[in-house]
Amino acid sequence: MTIRVYNTLSRSKEEFVPRDPGAVAMYVCGPTVYNHIHIGNARTFLTFDVIRRYLTFAGYDVRFVQNVTDVDDKIIARAAEEGREPAEVAADYTLAFRQAMHALNVERPTVSPKATETIPGMIAMTERLIERGHAYVVDGDVYFAVRSFPEYGKLSGRNIDDLESGARVDVDARKQDPLDFALWKAAKPGEPHWTSPWGEGRPGWHLECSVMSEQELGLPFDIHGGGSDLVFPHHENEIAQSEAATGTQFAHYWLHGGMLQINSEKMSKSLGNFTLLKDVLAAYPAPVLRLLMLQTHYRSPLDFSPDRLDDATRSYERLVTPLRNLEWAKRNRAAGALSEATQLAIAALEAAPGTARQAFTESMDDDFNTAGALAALFDLVRVLNTFLEQHGIGDNARYASRLDEAAATLTELLGVLGVGVSSPVSAAEYPVDVLPMARDLAGYEGSDVRAAVDALLAARVAARTERNWAAADAVRDGLARLGFTIEDTASGARVVFHGRG
RNA sequence: GGCGACGUAGCCAAGUGGCAAGGCAGAGGCCUGCAAAGCCUUUAUCCCCGGUUCGAAUCCGGGCGUCGCCUCCA
Numbered sequence: 001m002t003i004r005v006y007n008t009l010s011r012s013k014e015e016f017v018p019r020d021p022g023a024v025a026m027y028v029c030g031p032t033v034y035n036h037i038h039i040g041n042a043r044t045f046l047t048f049d050v051i052r053r054y055l056t057f058a059g060y061d062v063r064f065v066q067n068v069t070d071v072d073d074k075i076i077a078r079a080a081e082e083g084r085e086p087a088e089v090a091a092d093y094t095l096a097f098r099q100a101m102h103a104l105n106v107e108r109p110t111v112s113p114k115a116t117e118t119i120p121g122m123i124a125m126t127e128r129l130i131e132r133g134h135a136y137v138v139d140g141d142v143y144f145a146v147r148s149f150p151e152y153g154k155l156s157g158r159n160i161d162d163l164e165s166g167a168r169v170d171v172d173a174r175k176q177d178p179l180d181f182a183l184w185k186a187a188k189p190g191e192p193h194w195t196s197p198w199g200e201g202r203p204g205w206h207l208e209c210s211v212m213s214e215q216e217l218g219l220p221f222d223i224h225g226g227g228s229d230l231v232f233p234h235h236e237n238e239i240a241q242s243e244a245a246t247g248t249q250f251a252h253y254w255l256h257g258g259m260l261q262i263n264s265e266k267m268s269k270s271l272g273n274f275t276l277l278k279d280v281l282a283a284y285p286a287p288v289l290r291l292l293m294l295q296t297h298y299r300s301p302l303d304f305s306p307d308r309l310d311d312a313t314r315s316y317e318r319l320v321t322p323l324r325n326l327e328w329a330k331r332n333r334a335a336g337a338l339s340e341a342t343q344l345a346i347a348a349l350e351a352a353p354g355t356a357r358q359a360f361t362e363s364m365d366d367d368f369n370t371a372g373a374l375a376a377l378f379d380l381v382r383v384l385n386t387f388l389e390q391h392g393i394g395d396n397a398r399y400a401s402r403l404d405e406a407a408a409t410l411t412e413l414l415g416v417l418g419v420g421v422s423s424p425v426s427a428a429e430y431p432v433d434v435l436p437m438a439r440d441l442a443g444y445e446g447s448d449v450r451a452a453v454d455a456l457l458a459a460r461v462a463a464r465t466e467r468n469w470a471a472a473d474a475v476r477d478g479l480a481r482l483g484f485t486i487e488d489t490a491s492g493a494r495v496v497f498h499g500r501g
Numbered sequence: 502g503g504c505g506a507c508g509u510a511g512c513c514a515a516g517u518g519g520c521a522a523g524g525c526a527g528a529g530g531c532c533u534g535c536a537a538a539g540c541c542u543u544u545a546u547c548c549c550c551g552g553u554u555c556g557a558a559u560c561c562g563g564g565c566g567u568c569g570c571c572u573c574c575a
Contacts, residue, residue, distance in 0.1 A: 011505090029575075037575085044575040074573070156570075162503050163571060205573090227575030228506090234574090258506090259569065268574060295514065295524070301507080301568065308513070311525045318524075321538070359522095363515085371515050375523035382540090389532095389540050469534060476536075487538050496538085 003058060003365045005223075006299060008231060008254040009155055013367055016253065018222045023061045026052065026223035027213040027251070029230055030112070032069040032205075033093035034078045037100060038274035039289070039304060040260035040267035044227040046290060047257040047298040047368075049106040050417055051225070054364050057416045065216045066109040067209055068094050070116050071192050071202055086192050087116075100277045104286050105418045113212045115203065119194045121211040122203040125245050126183045126196075134244040138174045140186030140199040146179045149240045155254060156232035181237055183207050206237040213251070214242065224251035228299075229266075231256055258296075261303045275304070284309050287419045288316050294370040294417055319377060319414065320421050322384040324496070326407050329393040330400065332491035341391040341399060349387045349402050353409035356380035360413050370417060380410055392490070430497060437478050441471075453484070457493050460486070 003016040018024050028048045031037055037045075048064075055062050070090035079086040094114075101108075115122075126142050129135035134148045146152045146160055153159045160179055172178070182204035187193035193200040213221060219242065226235060235254065242250040259266045262273045280289055292312035296302045341349075356376045363372030384406050393399055411421050430449040438444035438452035442459035446452065456475050463471035476486050484495045 031575080032573090041575045047575090072573095156504075158504055158571075229570070229574055232504090232570060233572090257575070259575080261568080264568065266569070266574090270572095270574070291524095292513095297515075299506090300514090303513085308525090311513070314526095315524050317538095325538080369515070371524095372522070375515070378523055385539055386541095464534080467534075473535080480537095485537060488533070488536085489538080 003055075004367055005253050005255060006367045007252075008256050011157070014253070016222075018060065019220065019252070022059065023063070024055050024223065025063050025065075025217040025221035026055075026225065027065045027209070027217060027221060028109075028224075029209060029226035029234070030066040030068050030109075031093075031097050032072050032074060033090045033097055034072065034074040035093060035269065036096055036276045036278055038267060038269065039277050039280055040274065041227075042100070042104060042277040042289075043260045043293050043302065044225075044257040045101060045106055046104065046293055046418075048225045048255075050294065050298075050370060051223075051255070051368050052107065053416050053418055054368060058365075062110075063217065064107075064110045065213060066112050067212050068097070068112060068114045069205065069208065070094060070114045072115075072205060076191055090116075096278070100281070103281050104277065105290065105420055107418075111216050113208075113216065115208040116192075118208055118211050118215070119203065121215055122207045123184075123194075123196050125207065125211050125241065128245045129183065129241065132244065134240075135183055136176065137198050140201055141174070141182055142184035142198055143175055143180040144183050144237065144241060144244075145176055146181075146240065147177050149244045151243070152179075152240050153236065155236050155239055158232070179233075181206060181233065183241070206234055207241060209234075210238050210242040210245075210250075213238075214246070219246055220249040220252050222251070223253045223255055225255045225257070228256040228258055256299065258299045258301045261301050262305075264303060267304065280309070284313065285316075287421070288312050290417065290419050291316050291319075291374075294374060294419070297371055298368060316419075319381060319410070319419070322381050322388065323407055323411065323421055325388050326384070326393070326403055328489065328491075328494060329388055329403075332489075341387070345387055345391060346398070346402070348383055349399075349406060352380050352383040353406050356409055356413065360416075364416075373413070373417065377410060377413055380406060384410070431482050433482050434479075437482070441475055441478065453479070453495055457486070457495065461493065 004013045005016045006012070007014050026048075028045070031041060052062050052064050071086070075086050075090050079089045082089065098108075126135060129144065130137065130142065133145075135142055135144050153163070160177070163179055184196060184198055184201050184203060184207075186199055186201045192202055194202060213219075213224070224235065224238075231254075239250050242248075261267060262275075265271065265273065267274050288309060289312070292304075292308055293302060295312070295315070356379060359376035359379070360373045363369040363376060366372070384403070387399075387403065391399065393403060414421055430453060432449060434449050434452045434456070435444075435447060438455050442452075442455040444452050444455035456479060460472045460475040463469075463475070479486060479495060483498050485498065487494055487496060
């Protein structure tokens with residue numbers, strides 16, 4: 001199997017060949033911890049989580065490095081606003097970031113270095129750059145000289161002269177060239193600072209990624225990822241620093257995720273049109289948000305709206321319902337009157353997992369086409385649903401094992417996308433409001449929510465047997481108000497709790 | 502102004518030379534007391550105009566429209 005990836009550096013899809021056979025070294029730019037992350041940030045982290053998971057699924061041993069920028073102008077500004085120490089602000093939002101990533105089911109990086117723990121390496125790289133004539137000192141600041149690196153602009157496809165004609169670069173008379181950027185900044189009073197050969201100061205933003213990736217992965221490493229808004233200047237500057245300092249290629253494959261948009265406009269903190277990840281996850285399960293984002297290719301823009309989250313909720317239901325139906329069918333195996341499956345139906349079921357796996361893999365191999373991969377899973381769902389619809393599970397173990405294989409494949413491949421399918425809500429989380437309802441409608445006097453729901457279902461069965469539709473529907477409507485849906489099956493009624501009424 | 506993406510059904514979206522995936526919504530049917538879940542059927546002159554080709558959503562040229570980067574930004 002050959003994986004092809006779109007490389008920003010070459011502007012084309014290339015066959016992915018890692019530096020070391022069987023292993024992948026990847027680096028993804030992490031957050032600057034001055035606020036909670038928004039769902040645009042989350043999209044990028046989700047994208048690279050899926051890429052990492054897929055590479056692992058494909059058999060690679062993935063070393064995944066992601067920095068935390070915990071010293072920066074915005075953190076200092078935020079701390080000043082709140083009358084706190086920058087380190088405190090950074091620590092709080094670092095924790096919040098890790099919690100949010102956990103909630104989104106993003107796997108933890110192999111290593112997650114902090115900028116403040118990488119200061120000696122950054123000073124060393126700055127010294128190397130000065131020695132090699134790529135950087136210069138002015139009043140305690142150190143700047144990288146872009147004109148000293150002839151390949152400057154190769155990632156973003158621009159040249160220094162074009163950039164300068166844009167007239168939006170700041171004019172600082174102390175710089176040799178307006179595009180020169182800070183490797184080291186002299187600290188102003190009250191700012192976090194470290195001792196350096198150029199006086200007390202703090203590192204520039206771009207430097208940490210160059211240093212950490214080299215320290216943790218070695219050069220050149222395989223994959224460098226981030227949002228497409230980091231291509232210029234951040235990633236361009238990383239390349240300039242690292243390659244000027246080492247004379248070695250920095251990273252082989254540059255992968256960039258598309259922007260999340262609101263009303264066709266980029267979501268960003270400066271525009272103020274952002275939604276925080278933690279707020280979305282408070283209202284929708286993580287798999288739903290993941291599914292929404294994975295239905296679009298990672299490099300395309302994705303317009304976000306609550307309506308789309310609702311659509312994704314239904315898509316998610318479609319993916320997990322067959323798993324629920326299969327479990328139900330197994331539990332009630334003896335109860336249902338089940339037809340003998342035809343050879344054709346058995347053949348279809350038998351072929352489905354392999355077909356799905358192949359289609360999934362082919363899509364993912366093609367630059368991580370998650371939308372295509374999901375289509376393969378929906379096709380598998382249809383086969384599973386159709387078989388269960390027409391034949392049930394039967395007592396025949398041949399069906400059971402084939403159904404189990406199909407379900408296991410579905411679960412496994414969803415897992416590669418990080419879309420969890422563990423039973424959404426356990427009975428323990430049923431609302432206590434079912435108790436008074438069960439007392440009124442079913443005469444249930446206990447305090448066990450699960451038993452209360454069972455009693456309500458039994459009362460409804462009794463009412464239906466008597467053709468007392470009003471009583472039966474009172475149970476159904478009452479449960480619906482509490483967030484339960486009743487599903488009548490060939491082997492009895494069951495409830496599905498959605499957690500929201 | 503420079504550089505770069507994108508425009509496929511009511512909505513979202515995959516597909517980059519050979520009869521247009523998938524999801525959501527809608528319509529009809531099956532099942533149901535009515536529902537829910539599920540199954541079956543059904544919904545596209547691929548932004549416009551030229552060109553290349555036996556054949557174009559796909560390649561080339563020109564329009565129109567939308568977005569991103571060029572400043573902190575995932």
